[in-house]
Amino acid sequence: MDYQCKAETGVQLLARLSTRPNLNSLNDTLFPGGINLGNVIEISGDSGCGKTTLITQFLVKCLLPKTWNEFQIGGLGAGAIIVNTDHHFQILKLVSMMESLLTKCQVSANNETKFPRNIDCKIIEKIIKESLSNLIILNCYDSLQLFVTFHSLSHILSCNANTNLIIIDSLSAYYWQDAAAGGVRKMDLYLKKTLKALQSCIEEYKVATVYTKQTHFQSKVRFTDDCTATPGLGNITYKIQLNRVGSKEADLFSAEVSTPMSKYSHQYTISDEGLVWVK
Template identity: 30%
Template sequence: MEVRRWIDGDESAGDMLARFSIERPFLLLPPLHRVPLRVGNVVELVGPSSSAKTLILIQAAIGCILPKDWNGVNYGGLGRLVVFIDLDCRFDILCLSTMLKHRIKEANGLLVKTNVERDHLDTQKCDERRKPHVDYDEELYALCMKRFLYVRCCDSFEFLASLKTLHYQLKQVEAAQQSSVYLLMIDSSIGAFHWVERASSFTQSSTHRKSLSLQNVSETVVQEMRKLLRMHPMLVIATKTISLGDRYANENQRKKSFPDTTSTHKVPYREYMPSVWQSFVTHRILIRASDDPATVRHQQICSVYLSEWLLPPSSLLDKFIVKDGFIFIVP
């Protein structure tokens, strides 16, 4: 009946675009706002340690689990489910809770904007300090936290097992929440277990198990994720920790010395993931910390981060800071 109604239906292009934007909305979130991201894309956040990659994931998750409207208040969210796969077992749930509460208070105008509170609110350390009379919508907070699904993996076997069984878990959760999953996040690095398992493989005498090489694990991960995305269309965002070293400095120096030279785009770091994963990725963005701090209101000094699109390649370089639970683009 639904198929027949769809065939016989008549809608304008504007109605079709409006319906499609609701069913599969774009994710426009700094610093990922340069390229509209939607269901089916596989985004790789590349950067060294302490480059705000996890904070970007948390910010994207909050924008997804918050509703668009709630009790007459506009939150601008998607009201969808998020799956967060933690590969280093260091995810700070208090950080997510603090930033979510901050977003709810900000939308309701309940934040106390005093110098003392701003000095004590350090988002990067996720230290939750609020005044007793500052309240938030607890019902909305509980609803949003139920939309955040957390999976922790300690080795490649647990990671692969989670991907294989995630379909059945999502079916139950989607039926209970009456909502579909929009975001699948993998943190802290898609190749997190490679070096540990490579070192431990030399001490194992048994050869009955299949080798846990990075190639074998990556092939299985991509295969299982393709199956999962066919059954549950989602936007995938995965982080990858890399070491820039002098390669990035040399690349920037070459661009300054030969600005008019045109050549194939090369990543300014040593790629260690197999080609099966690289071909699976549709978008790639490089995140790194800047050496120049920024002074914002009330003479506060914040760390500045730089974002650069590598896939699709772009010459634009965005600067952003993280303050009070939000990511701000700075000129």
């Protein structure tokens, strides 16, 4: 009988044994079944459809705490990393959305306070500062920096056991730069290759990955839909396509979600608080 001994490094052992916060309630509308650590989420859409706004909403939910003393916040109390390549992400927008959500938070119904009260400005400021301490922003300006950043993620994750979400906005930012230098020209293949490079650097850590891309970023010859592929490196769990409904002047949008098992859509508008779902 053959016996095989599988060796692992101390970092691999630590990654396997550590427990990271779950993402089950990251967004109940888009992910009614919840998000599992290790899932890959693709968000595509034209400019102005709310891609960066949506990932900012994800960050608000991820970073804010579940509760603060007697107040019910509803966040996940986890950490996140955003790899900023398109430089559309704005920290002030994130803070503004946090303030808006916290302003609406009241004392828990289980508290014996007779008259519910909102969180005051000083507490809001303190909560936001503590929440932002769990956010790591990595700015990249070319493909070389991007791949070096990918290789640095393992060390960052090993030092931040609370981090459970990595966001890349966007994964296709340096395609034209790389194509001009003689790199991969097929857009789908380029995207899959870049995603595999990322996942090979973080496969020891069970974290969810979200990335954005433009709608047009696909080859003329379509490859097999990643949502139907066998799970593994480079495969996608959720594909979210953001579209404008009607004319360019219309304020109504649609999010079409594809998974290996189902397809569904939800309409929304965009406000200062993020994507507002139309019931």
